[in-house]
Amino acid sequence: xxxxxxxxxxxxxxxxxxxxxxxxxxxxxxxxxxxxxxxxxxxxxxxxxxxxxxxxxxxxxxxxxxxxxxxxxxxxxxxxxxxxxxxxxxxxxxxxxxxxxxxxxxxxxxxxxxxxxxxxxxxxxxxxxxxxxxxxxxxxxxxxxxxxxxxxxxxxxxxxxxxxxxxxxxxxxxxxxx
Numbered sequence: 032x033x034x035x036x037x038x039x040x041x042x043x044x045x046x047x048x049x050x051x052x053x054x055x056x057x058x059x060x061x062x063x064x065x066x067x068x069x070x071x072x073x074x075x076x077x078x079x080x081x082x083x084x085x086x087x088x089x090x091x092x093x094x095x096x097x098x099x100x101x102x103x104x105x106x107x108x109x110x111x112x113x114x115x116x117x118x119x120x121x122x123x124x125x126x127x128x129x130x131x132x133x134x135x136x137x138x139x140x141x142x143x144x145x146x147x148x149x150x151x152x153x154x155x156x157x158x159x160x161x162x163x164x165x166x167x168x169x170x171x172x173x174x175x176x177x178x179x180x181x182x183x184x185x186x187x188x189x190x191x192x193x194x195x196x197x198x199x200x201x202x203x204x205x206x207x208x209x
Contacts, residue, residue, distance in 0.1 A: 051075075054084040061090040069098035073135040079146055086150040086208065095152045095206040098160065100127075102137035104198045111166045130169060140202055152206035159190040159199025 033044055047057055051068065052075075066085045072078045082095075089095055102125040109117030121127065125137040144154045163186055173179050189195035190203075 052080040052084045054088045058088045060087055062088045064090050064093045065096065066093065067096045072097065072099045072138055078138060082146055083150050086152045089152060089208040091208055093208045095208065097143065097204045099143065099202050100137035101199055101202045102139045104200060105137050107198060108165055108200065143204055147206040152208045154204050155207040156205045158203040159196030160201035160203050162186060162189040162195055162199040165200035
């Protein structure tokens with residue numbers, strides 16, 4: 032995708048393949064004002080080393096942005112699809128098979144909140160993501176522009192409002208380095 036961007040964009044991007052648990056191999060402590068970890072933690076058996084590595088490179092006052100699968104709402108997707116065995120299993124385990132067919136795990140907000148506080152980047156704000164649209168079939172075409180605008184407004188409002196945000200498929204947690 033980067034190759035398709037204009038030269039001035041390509042020149043500003045440096046891609047480094049590595050493991051987020053070992054950020055010290057590539058970066059100095061406090062090197063970044065913002066660190067994004069979106070859709071990654073579900074592939075890591077234990078999130079704590081990854082989060083510690085990411086917090087290490089976060090500058091004072093910097094933002095650590097996480098988007099994770101919500102273990103507290105894991106039963107919703109199979110339940111809404113009528114998969115009662117899957118819904119019941121989701122109450123007992125954060126493990127699930129994602130839409131790519133890969134075995135992954137979800138995270139609980141309370142656990143991540145405690146971890147982020149412990150590594151010096153306590154949660155400043157959190158949101159729910161994909162409450163109304165998570166059960167949509169893959170490949171479903173988006174609605175027309177006016178309907179899409181209403182859908183996005185509804186998702187945005189649900190993502191900021193209790194109890195809806197707690198039921199969203201994904202969580203967006205924003206930790207700030209002290």
